[in-house]
Amino acid sequence: MSAITNLTRMWLTRSRKPFLFTGEFDEQLPFEECEQLGLYVHIPFCRSICSFCPYCKVLYSRELCDRYLDALLKEIHLVGGQSHHKKTVTSLYFGGGTPALAAECLSEIIEALEQYFIIKEGIGIELHPEDVTISLLQQLKNAGVTRISIGIQSFLEKYQALLGRRSIDLSSMSHALKAVPFETVSMDFIFALPGQTFTDLKTDIDTAFGHGANHIAIYPFIDFTFTASPLPAMKKKEKRRLLNEVTKYCLKQGFMRTSIWTFSSQKGAKYSSMTRDNFLGFGCSAATLLKEQFKINTFSVEAYCRRIDHRQPPTSLTLRFSLRQRMVYYLFWTAYSTKINEADFERFFNVPLKRMYGLELAAAKLLGLVTEKNGIYRMTLKGAFYYHYYESFYTLAYIDKMWGIMRREAFPGQIEL
Ligand SMILES: C[S@@+](CC[C@H](N)C(=O)[O-])C[C@H]1O[C@@H](n2cnc3c(N)ncnc32)[C@H](O)[C@@H]1O
Numbered sequence: 001m002s003a004i005t006n007l008t009r010m011w012l013t014r015s016r017k018p019f020l021f022t023g024e025f026d027e028q029l030p031f032e033e034c035e036q037l038g039l040y041v042h043i044p045f046c047r048s049i050c051s052f053c054p055y056c057k058v059l060y061s062r063e064l065c066d067r068y069l070d071a072l073l074k075e076i077h078l079v080g081g082q083s084h085h086k087k088t089v090t091s092l093y094f095g096g097g098t099p100a101l102a103a104e105c106l107s108e109i110i111e112a113l114e115q116y117f118i119i120k121e122g123i124g125i126e127l128h129p130e131d132v133t134i135s136l137l138q139q140l141k142n143a144g145v146t147r148i149s150i151g152i153q154s155f156l157e158k159y160q161a162l163l164g165r166r167s168i169d170l171s172s173m174s175h176a177l178k179a180v181p182f183e184t185v186s187m188d189f190i191f192a193l194p195g196q197t198f199t200d201l202k203t204d205i206d207t208a209f210g211h212g213a214n215h216i217a218i219y220p221f222i223d224f225t226f227t228a229s230p231l232p233a234m235k236k237k238e239k240r241r242l243l244n245e246v247t248k249y250c251l252k253q254g255f256m257r258t259s260i261w262t263f264s265s266q267k268g269a270k271y272s273s274m275t276r277d278n279f280l281g282f283g284c285s286a287a288t289l290l291k292e293q294f295k296i297n298t299f300s301v302e303a304y305c306r307r308i309d310h311r312q313p314p315t316s317l318t319l320r321f322s323l324r325q326r327m328v329y330y331l332f333w334t335a336y337s338t339k340i341n342e343a344d345f346e347r348f349f350n351v352p353l354k355r356m357y358g359l360e361l362a363a364a365k366l367l368g369l370v371t372e373k374n375g376i377y378r379m380t381l382k383g384a385f386y387y388h389y390y391e392s393f394y395t396l397a398y399i400d401k402m403w404g405i406m407r408r409e410a411f412p413g414q415i416e417l
């Protein structure tokens with residue numbers, strides 16, 4: 001598997017040089033020059049831990065959470081204070097973990113960020129189904145949240161049991177969603193669970209749109225090697241059939257495909273913390289992507305707090321991109337939105353996309369993976385499947401390895417991918 005990702009990387013970056021992450025870091029982050037900058041804040045606490053979940057999280061304790069939030073505010077001031085004027089950013093997303101466990105401090109965190117940033121396109125937060133109560137939603141709304149994303153996984157009891165999750169009180173959830181409206185109400189599902197059929201997924205999709213959602217995300221199940229999940233992976237052919245059936249069903253219902261995994265029933269309903277040209281991440285495990293570097297904070301809550309106490313960035317690893325590496329990174333994540341615009345690429349890199357990747361794009365067109373009109377490349381159904389398929393390789397070869405190490409070591413020193 002890693003042979004495929006290595007060869008693809010060498011071919012696309014035209015170099016044998018791996019993605020090299022080292023322990024050295026910059027005190028000053030050059031984010032002022034970045035356009036289309038997004039903000040991300042990670043809150044790593046959960047009421048209980050799900051066996052399948054790869055994210056950086058720990059069991060909630062009031063004492064640890066309070067200490068963490070103090071450190072988080074200090075990191076915001078440490079980084080934000082580096083800019084000479086208020087920087088306009090696209091959006092702010094809170095992820096986790098279960099960020100609602102810090103709901104009381106959300107206003108304080110947002111106010112701290114707003115000292116340095118002007119947030120143009122709203123504020124999003126991930127919620128656990130148990131968080132969806134009128135009082136909590138009202139608290140979020142008062143703090144300025146405009147988009148929520150609820151981790152349903154599946155409404156069906158058999159899959160909830162498989163994932164070790166409790167069943168969802170649908171009527172109280174939809175009552176709360178009606179009482180406190182948000183611009184975007186997204187619901188997350190996991191697909192390709194053992195035995196899952198199109199009818200199961202159709203039930204989930206219909207239930208979501210029938211009970212307050214105007215956006216859904218359907219993530220393929222990924223069996224990370226370091227999680228305790230005993231679930232077997234679905235076969236490629238079956239996965240492809242399922243993904244195609246779901247996509248066709250959503251399009252037939254008139255939903256818009258807003259990215260590889262997401263569909264919305266209303267224009268303007270969107271939820272994505274991933275497809276940004278650049279982003280600044282705060283909190284443990286949060287990643288930062290700038291024009292020439294990618295950095296990732298330590299996964300250890302204790303180590304995070306200690307670094308901040310010493311007024312040092314909590315950066316665990318930094319990757320300094322070669323130009324081609326940055327291009328590949330850009331194209332990979334932009335393709336997640338199912339389209340790539342030549343003009344945007346040229347604006348970002350000052351060089352025409354066709355000059356850098358003309359051959360690959362022509363081949364992708366010939367193979368029926370993309371179509372092109374007026375300089376915009378759109379993925380076909382076949383292209384979306386292969387993107388998804390390759391993304392699973394990438395996740396297992398790169399993210400699995402990196403997160404696996406970072407969960408064990410706060411500062412691993414060096415990782416080559
Ligand atoms: C941080 S969680 C969501 C918020 C909340 N903590 C919850 O559990 O409801 C983000 C989403 O990632 C997805 N996810 C988690 N583990 C996954 C896995 N192993 N494979 C695919 N998707 C996964 C789930 O859909 C989950 O809702």
Ligand code: SF4
Nearest residue numbers: 046049050053096097
């Ligand atoms: S899926 Fe959500 S609740 Fe479960 S451990 Fe992961 S972040 Fe926490």
